[in-house]
Amino acid sequence: MDNDFELTIIQVIKKYGLLENKKHSKSLGQHFLCDNSLLDKIVSCALPFGNSTLVEIGPGPCGLTRSIIKFAKGNEIICIEKDESLKPVHENIKRNTVADIKFIYGDALKIKLKDLTDKKITIISNLPYNVGTKILLNWLYDLNKINQMVLMFQKEVAERIYAKEGTKDYGRLSVISQLLCDVEKCFDVSRLAFIPPPKVESTVIKLIPKADRPFDIRNLERLTAICFQHRRKTIFSILKKIYPDIISKVLNACAIDPLSRPENISPQKFWELSETMTKLFI
Ligand code: SAM
Numbered sequence: 394m395d396n397d398f399e400l401t402i403i404q405v406i407k408k409y410g411l412l413e414n415k416k417h418s419k420s421l422g423q424h425f426l427c428d429n430s431l432l433d434k435i436v437s438c439a440l441p442f443g444n445s446t447l448v449e450i451g452p453g454p455c456g457l458t459r460s461i462i463k464f465a466k467g468n469e470i471i472c473i474e475k476d477e478s479l480k481p482v483h484e485n486i487k488r489n490t491v492a493d494i495k496f497i498y499g500d501a502l503k504i505k506l507k508d509l510t511d512k513k514i515t516i517i518s519n520l521p522y523n524v525g526t527k528i529l530l531n532w533l534y535d536l537n538k539i540n541q542m543v544l545m546f547q548k549e550v551a552e553r554i555y556a557k558e559g560t561k562d563y564g565r566l567s568v569i570s571q572l573l574c575d576v577e578k579c580f581d582v583s584r585l586a587f588i589p590p591p592k593v594e595s596t597v598i599k600l601i602p603k604a605d606r607p608f609d610i611r612n613l614e615r616l617t618a619i620c621f622q623h624r625r626k627t628i629f630s631i632l633k634k635i636y637p638d639i640i641s642k643v644l645n646a647c648a649i650d651p652l653s654r655p656e657n658i659s660p661q662k663f664w665e666l667s668e669t670m671t672k673l674f675i
Contacts, residue, residue, distance in 0.1 A: 397485045402427040402456040406588065409482050411454055421476050422521030424587040425453050431586055432460040438579045438599055439517050439543040442468050446510040450501040450518040450528065453479065455486050457519055462492045470494040471509050473501050501528050506538040513540040522547050522591065526566065529554070533573055536602040542574075543599050548581060551596035558659050564624070565617040569610065572660040574600040613667040620655035620663075627652045636670065643669050 397405050402425060405411070411425075412418045426432055435457065439447075447465060452458040452472040461470055470492055472483070483496040497504070502524060506514055516539065520528060525546050532539060546554070549562075555576045556562035570576055579597040584590045607613075623631050629651035632640045644651050647665045649658060658666070 395485065396489045397455070397482070398459065398489050402454050403588065405454045405482060409454070409479075411479070411482070412589065417476075417478075422451075422523050423453060423476070424522075424589060424591045426456045426519060426582075426586055427588055428586055429456075429460070431582065432456050433463070434580070435519070435543060435545065435597055436460040436464050436517055438597060439515050439541060440464065442466070442515050443540065444468065444512065445515040445540040446471060446512045448473070448506070448509065448514050448516045448518075450516070451475070451521055452483065452496065454482055457517065458486065458494075461517055462486075462490055462494065465492055467493065468515075469510060469512070472496045473504055474498055475500050502531060506532065506535045514538050515540045516542040516544065518543075519545040519595075522550075522593075526550055529570070533569060536573060536606065539602055541599065541601045543579065543597065545582065545595050545597045547591075548594040548596045551578065551598050554600075555598055559657055561656075563656050564621050565614075568617050568660045568663050569614065570600065572603075572610070572613070572664055573606045574602050576600050607664060610664075610667075612671050613664060616667045616670070617655075617663060620658075624654060624656050627654060628658065631655070639670070639673055643673065 400408065406425060412423060442465065446469045447461055449458055449461060449472045452474050458472055472494065474496060477498045487494060516532070529544065532542065552562045553564055553566045554570045555578050556567045577599045579599055582595040582597060584594050619635070620628065620631055628649060629640060629644065641651070643666065646669050647662060649662055649666060
């Protein structure tokens with residue numbers, strides 16, 4: 394039988410001997426989803442696709458890819474996979490579909506979205522745990538290319554991305570993600586849905602770039618790095634050491650209570666703080 398669409402993902406894993414080299418698959422974060430209804434549910438979160446290009450990082454044995462193909466209506470699909478030994482699996486998919494699909498082999502951390510296509514991009518991915526946050530941060534600097542992202546992360550990482558101020562998970566990643574994107578939790582996924590099961594639970598989230606997002610957040614990044622190193626201290630005591638002359642004036646101008654802690658300051662207020670400080674230094 395040479396059409397892998399007729400096989401289950403478990404059969405594909407067996408057919409190509411995937412996951413047999415445990416060290417290799419572990420280093421690449423290879424935990425594969427096999428339940429078609431769950432895979433369809435993930436892809437449905439990104440509907441409608443419009444005419445965007447659909448990008449998947451780490452297709453692996455193509456469970457999620459098959460669902461993407463199922464829902465695509467002529468959309469171009471680009472899959473980026475680091476593990477070249479999966480080529481035969483991907484060749485089979487390409488041979489047996491009329492979808493406009495391309496597989497690129499390389500490290501998603503090194504690939505620039507603008508080099509993939511002229512169109513806007515919808516990213517749908519079950520990201521490898523070890524590089525998920527880094528990949529997201531790269532994309533947050535490349536939002537002009539992105540229509541939306543539906544991404545699966547380790548649950549704890551997802552919680553940090555969508556955490557609201559005043560909660561224990563709120564931090565730098567929450568401020569930056571939520572300032573630039575509308576972030577929504579879609580649903581949790583049990584560790585038992587994967588082969589092999591990882592040690593942790595997972596969560597699917599959706600990020601849509603905000604139309605009125607700031608352009609240059611480098612100063613905000615520096616500010617949040619300083620502030621969240623001392624999340625239990627007040628904002629006044631953290632910043633007074635670095636900006637003794639201006640801090641009272643700045644906090645006042647931004648209507649931020651000097652006794653607030655970083656974890657209680659919203660992304661928008663952090664942005665105002667960063668902008669006001671930048672202007673005072675110019
Ligand atoms: N999409 C499949 C699924 O949902 O079952 C597999 C997801 S698995 C968690 C992560 C996939 O990403 C693996 O196929 C792995 O080889 C690939 N991968 C790991 N690091 C990568 C990187 N830096 N760039 C591109 N792909 C990577």
